[in-house]
Amino acid sequence: MLLPLLVSVRTKVLLLALLACLLLPSSLWAIDLGDKVQVHGFLSQGYLNTNDNNFLGDTEKGIFEFREIGLNINAQLTDKFRLGGQALYCHFAESSNGNLRSDWLVAEYHFADPFGVRLGKIKMPMGLYNMERDSDFLRPLIFLPQSIYDETRRDSWQAHWGGEIYGNLPLGQWGDIDYQLFGGRIDYDDDSLATLAAAEIVSRYNAINSVDLTTDDLTRDNDYVYGAALFINPPIEGLRGAVTFLALNDESRIHTAQVSTLQVKSKLIASLEYDWRQFSVAAEYSETDRKQEQFCVTTLDGRSRAWYVLLSYSPVEALTLSLFYDEYYRLIRNRHEPVGARNLYPWRKDLAAALRYDITENWTFKAEWHTLDGTAFYMSYFNPEGADRYWQYGALRLTFNF
Amino acid sequence: MKVKGHIGGYIFILWLWAAGSGVCRAEADFVMVVNASNEVATISRHEVELIFLTRKRSWPSGESIAVVINENPKIYDSFSYTVMKRSSRQYLIFRKKMLFRGQGMPPPTVKTDRDVVEFVAAHPGGFGYISPAAVTPAVKVVSIFE
Numbered sequence: 012m013l014l015p016l017l018v019s020v021r022t023k024v025l026l027l028a029l030l031a032c033l034l035l036p037s038s039l040w041a042i043d044l045g046d047k048v049q050v051h052g053f054l055s056q057g058y059l060n061t062n063d064n065n066f067l068g069d070t071e072k073g074i075f076e077f078r079e080i081g082l083n084i085n086a087q088l089t090d091k092f093r094l095g096g097q098a099l100y101c102h103f104a105e106s107s108n109g110n111l112r113s114d115w116l117v118a119e120y121h122f123a124d125p126f127g128v129r130l131g132k133i134k135m136p137m138g139l140y141n142m143e144r145d146s147d148f149l150r151p152l153i154f155l156p157q158s159i160y161d162e163t164r165r166d167s168w169q170a171h172w173g174g175e176i177y178g179n180l181p182l183g184q185w186g187d188i189d190y191q192l193f194g195g196r197i198d199y200d201d202d203s204l205a206t207l208a209a210a211e212i213v214s215r216y217n218a219i220n221s222v223d224l225t226t227d228d229l230t231r232d233n234d235y236v237y238g239a240a241l242f243i244n245p246p247i248e249g250l251r252g253a254v255t256f257l258a259l260n261d262e263s264r265i266h267t268a269q270v271s272t273l274q275v276k277s278k279l280i281a282s283l284e285y286d287w288r289q290f291s292v293a294a295e296y297s298e299t300d301r302k303q304e305q306f307c308v309t310t311l312d313g314r315s316r317a318w319y320v321l322l323s324y325s326p327v328e329a330l331t332l333s334l335f336y337d338e339y340y341r342l343i344r345n346r347h348e349p350v351g352a353r354n355l356y357p358w359r360k361d362l363a364a365a366l367r368y369d370i371t372e373n374w375t376f377k378a379e380w381h382t383l384d385g386t387a388f389y390m391s392y393f394n395p396e397g398a399d400r401y402w403q404y405g406a407l408r409l410t411f412n413f
Numbered sequence: 414m415k416v417k418g419h420i421g422g423y424i425f426i427l428w429l430w431a432a433g434s435g436v437c438r439a440e441a442d443f444v445m446v447v448n449a450s451n452e453v454a455t456i457s458r459h460e461v462e463l464i465f466l467t468r469k470r471s472w473p474s475g476e477s478i479a480v481v482i483n484e485n486p487k488i489y490d491s492f493s494y495t496v497m498k499r500s501s502r503q504y505l506i507f508r509k510k511m512l513f514r515g516q517g518m519p520p521p522t523v524k525t526d527r528d529v530v531e532f533v534a535a536h537p538g539g540f541g542y543i544s545p546a547a548v549t550p551a552v553k554v555v556s557i558f559e
Contacts (some may be wrong), residue, residue, distance in 0.1 A: 046521045049512070051512055053513075054462075083512070083513065083515075085517075085518045087518050090470075093517065093518060095518070096514060097513070097517055098514075101526060114515075115514075115515035119517070121470060123471070124468065124469050124470055124471065133515065134514050134515055134516075142514040142516070143513060143514050145511050145513075146509075146513040148509070149506070149509060179463070179469065187468065208457070229488065244536035248498050323479075328500060329502075335442075369502070373504075412509070
């Protein structure tokens, strides 16, 4: 009885679309335009509920504003030249407000196996899973370990406009390596959470200049981003390793005045994934060295540390049960120092259990539960009255892909 | 009473293990085929894996490789386990990742051996796998070595 009252019109439309997908054979959805052109997509609807704190929005009462819709087209114009793009509609509570945007848009020329070039809006390699974060059915979890895959910055660090070179290098008996070297600029959305959370900067600017501006008057730009990724495929069956690196520089302006800068000097992630029979283990370790200034005063300068271990077991191929521990510290050198009066616990430790069930090739259901200690990652923005140190959240998700 | 409850749990875990262990079976009941004009006679398993992962895209002659995936249920799983070292579902997820990350177009899929023969015969760089009984003069069998 309560469900129809809680669910918004947009959610009802999406649920009806999912129902239509369920009733129609999947073969009717696949659009096959021959060997050279393919059209694919997905619809995903979720439910998020939190205890003791809000997370990504007003979630303590449960939200259905937790959906993604994507549609892509690829055209292999010659053996070596491909064009492709994906449109994405994403509504993740307040962290992404339901804009339709280009997720990626690529022109690719494959010169030879060790060397190819991509230009356009390109997914950034960052750890094992960043490039597939927008497609729920490709992620092992609803929420990837937040220490490395922080949901509040997902739209910021997802893709860049620019270019990359890529290729596969054979290493003989040692296996092979996939590499990517990239550079360009990130185009931040105006409703990006990191921009909205800059309200404190605007308030301070208003106080200094006796004006009454809002976050609409603040622009956040990326000067550059560059990085590299090595994905190592050794001859050991089921083992994969990766090392990824990136650096970037951002600045925020109110009209023409620079009010804030962020320089990520280095973000380095080492990753390991191993599958053995029905078991799988993934672990990643990351350090990020960054410096932030507001009104020419340094407000953050140092390294953060993030790591997690994810254990999975698949009793039958379609079902995966996972357990992970995830830990993040905003500053390694002073792990428990509060950030002002609003963030007293600037770390995040997450113990989570998750279930993934691939109902068919086209349908995936996921459920997970997280128990947390700490309030890093904009929790003070979602909880202006103060965030509790200990809190929990659970999520459900149903996704159709074709 | 408590012991009985534990026994039930252990039986359930054993059942899950036994059900899951089925994913490890593998039996090579297919042959790799190329276009009849292709000079390649043997190929390593690792090279075949790289080709079907689209990491290797050209033959030694420089001809682009045109891969086709055969979803004939009699040999699809066997090919995936034996050559790709992953289940057919894991291989499907790999192809979806490539597609939805914007990193490439996965090879086309067909449903029967006959479709593969037609595809390979029509493409000078064609490469696929079929049941041994489906081999015709239009394609050439290449042997795989470890």
